[in-house]
Amino acid sequence: xxxxxxxxxxxxxxxxxxxxxxxxxxxxxxxxxxxxxxxxxxxxxxxxxxxxxxxxxxxxxxxxxxxxxxxxxxxxxxxxxxxxxxxxxxxxxxxxxxxxxxxxxxxxxxxxxxxxxxxxxxx
Numbered sequence: 001x002x003x004x005x006x007x008x009x010x011x012x013x014x015x016x017x018x019x020x021x022x023x024x025x026x027x028x029x030x031x032x033x034x035x036x037x038x039x040x041x042x043x044x045x046x047x048x049x050x051x052x053x054x055x056x057x058x059x060x061x062x063x064x065x066x067x068x069x070x071x072x073x074x075x076x077x078x079x080x081x082x083x084x085x086x087x088x089x090x091x092x093x094x095x096x097x098x099x100x101x102x103x104x105x106x107x108x109x110x111x112x113x114x115x116x117x118x119x120x121x122x123x
Contacts, residue, residue, distance in 0.1 A: 004068050011073020019078045034099050035087045038080050039107055045079035046111040050118020058122050 019041055026037040052071050056062040062070070084107060091100035 003065070007065055007068040008073040008076070011069040011075075012077030013073075015074040015077025015079075019080060033091075033096055035083075035091075035103060038083050038087060039103060039110075041078065041080050042084060042107050043110045043114050045075055047114035047118045048078070049075040050115040051122060052118075054119040054122025 022041050022044070023037040026040060030036050049071060052062070052075070056067060056071075084103075088100050088104060091097075091103065
């Protein structure tokens with residue numbers, strides 16, 4: 001149990017740092033009301049988890065420890081659906097309804113597509 005928690009914490013720490021760096025990079029080149037950095041992070045995170053699960057299932061290459069480290073830890077630390085919820089509430093509260101609905105729809109549809117694409121590319 002302790003080993004599993006440490007693997008998840010280590011992977012989550014790396015994922016969280018990369019999530020921050022992704023946001024810094026995107027905000028360097030894009031500044032607008034639309035939360036593009038979180039959208040890109042969520043879609044990329046969904047793509048990565050699709051790839052990792054696809055590789056794991058196809059080739060049975062991942063041990064349980066690697067699944068905890070990369071899938072639960074890294075992907076869990078990298079993706080940002082709690083931020084997603086907060087940003088949508090903020091958009092609604094500031095009457096940016098079109099941006100909120102675009103953000104919600106884009107995140108869900110592109111995230112689902114990215115997971116499917118990751119799985120498809122590993123088959």
